[in-house]
Amino acid sequence: MAIDHLDGRLLVLLAREPRIGVLEMSRRLGVARGTVQARLDRLQSNGVIRGFGPQVDPAALGYPVTAFATLQIRQGQGTDVRAHLATVPEVLELHTTTGGGDMLCRLVARSNADLQRVIDRVVGFDGIVRASTAIVMENPVPLRIIPLVEQAAEDDD
Amino acid sequence: MAIDHLDGRLLVLLAREPRIGVLEMSRRLGVARGTVQARLDRLQSNGVIRGFGPQVDPAALGYPVTAFATLQIRQGQGTDVRAHLATVPEVLELHTTTGGGDMLCRLVARSNADLQRVIDRVVGFDGIVRASTAIVMENPVPLRIIPLVEQAAEDDD
DNA sequence: ATTTCACTGAACATATTGCCCAGCAGATTC
DNA sequence: GAATCTGCTGGGCAATATGTTCAGTGAAAT
Numbered sequence: 001m002a003i004d005h006l007d008g009r010l011l012v013l014l015a016r017e018p019r020i021g022v023l024e025m026s027r028r029l030g031v032a033r034g035t036v037q038a039r040l041d042r043l044q045s046n047g048v049i050r051g052f053g054p055q056v057d058p059a060a061l062g063y064p065v066t067a068f069a070t071l072q073i074r075q076g077q078g079t080d081v082r083a084h085l086a087t088v089p090e091v092l093e094l095h096t097t098t099g100g101g102d103m104l105c106r107l108v109a110r111s112n113a114d115l116q117r118v119i120d121r122v123v124g125f126d127g128i129v130r131a132s133t134a135i136v137m138e139n140p141v142p143l144r145i146i147p148l149v150e151q152a153a154e155d156d157d
Numbered sequence: 158m159a160i161d162h163l164d165g166r167l168l169v170l171l172a173r174e175p176r177i178g179v180l181e182m183s184r185r186l187g188v189a190r191g192t193v194q195a196r197l198d199r200l201q202s203n204g205v206i207r208g209f210g211p212q213v214d215p216a217a218l219g220y221p222v223t224a225f226a227t228l229q230i231r232q233g234q235g236t237d238v239r240a241h242l243a244t245v246p247e248v249l250e251l252h253t254t255t256g257g258g259d260m261l262c263r264l265v266a267r268s269n270a271d272l273q274r275v276i277d278r279v280v281g282f283d284g285i286v287r288a289s290t291a292i293v294m295e296n297p298v299p300l301r302i303i304p305l306v307e308q309a310a311e312d313d314d
Numbered sequence: 315a316t317t318t319c320a321c322t323g324a325a326c327a328t329a330t331t332g333c334c335c336a337g338c339a340g341a342t343t344c
Numbered sequence: 345g346a347a348t349c350t351g352c353t354g355g356g357c358a359a360t361a362t363g364t365t366c367a368g369t370g371a372a373a374t
Contacts (some may be wrong), residue, residue: 002217002218002219011211012229014210015206015210015211018208019209020208024308031167033268034260040197042201046217047214047216048217049212049215049252050209050211050212051211051212052209052211052283054171054208055206055207055208055209056168056205056302056305057204057207058305059204061160062159062309065307068225068252068261082297085297086297086298089304089307089308092298092301092302092305093296093300093301094165094168094297094298095293095297096297097225097291097292098291098294104225104291108305109195130199134227135255135256136252137253139251139252139253140251141243141248141251143244143300145213145215145249147246148247148249148265149297150246151246152219152220
């Protein structure tokens with residue numbers, strides 16, 4: 001399973017110049033077009049490539065404040081809480097983590113004041129015992145995958 | 158600034174079917190091709206759309222374990238720590254947050270055992286005082302943007 | 315009344331796509 | 345050793361999409 005060296009180069013190329021076509025990729029990688037097409041298909045059915053959705057910047061949408069909230073959930077309320085959080089647009093991401101009934105979610109808001117409204121909406125739900133929020137000030141390493149892809153391709157499995 | 162209703166529909170369409178072309182989009186949205194092209198260009202130079210990079214699943218790459226680590230940084234060491242963490246491929250994301258010298262980072266690893274290695278590498282650096290890690294068990298809400306886009310488009314700014 | 319702006323609808327040459335095929339090399343199986 | 349698979353090559357084809365330009369239209373701003 002996983003990826004070989006050519007897959008790695010393909011992914012890195014795709015990450016750097018996402019809009020180039022199959023033909024151009026085959027030129028850059030020095031392989032036949034059919035090969036690139038086959039690799040891409042495989043990577044997608046593999047699930048390695050989940051999709052090519054546009055990466056939208058919440059800040060540019062008017063939500064410049066990001067925060068992470070750790071939620072403590074009352075036993076047995078997990079399912080309800082999940083469903084509740086899924087209905088809040090400002091919840092961009094939700095994880096359940098080790099340690100009691102804990103969840104971690106990524107929030108955005110229009111301002112620090114607005115964040116209060118979002119948090120109230122998030123925690124204003126029966127089943128959430130306690131919430132602690134950390135507001136993001138800087139993002140020195142934005143979500144990235146290239147270094148990991150390169151490592152995985154070198155391990156060459 | 159921000160986006161109007163057509164931009165919103167464009168983004169949602171693009172998020173749902175990322176590989177469709179400009180022409181097909183114009184057909185779906187019922188507007189001229191030039192309009193879609195102009196909107197897309199604007200959204201990209203706006204920074205609303207950061208890019209179209211492939212969404213790669215770390216699990217499919219052989220890194221099925223995700224964790225969030227909260228790091229406490231010694232005063233004045235922030236820059237060094239950032240640089241250090243940027244060199245670790247398993248650090249997918251790094252944020253500095255409110256509250257003392259705290260950082261939050263997203264990690265992946267090949268296994269729970271491997272996570273220990275990653276954490277050792279992350280915290281094995283002068284300037285990191287303390288680390289507390291939460292391992293992700295489930296991901297009920299994967300990173301998403303559509304609901305926020307829809308809300309922003311309705312607010313119609 | 316005039317200017318500006320975004321959108322339309324069309325045209326054109328060029329490039330890319332999806333699909334087909336035959337051939338080839340290396341590895342695996344019998 | 346011979347047969348079979350699998351992945352890659354390199355080519356050809358019709359259909360489609362792209363980049364670009366243009367003139368015309370309507371609405372809003374000056």
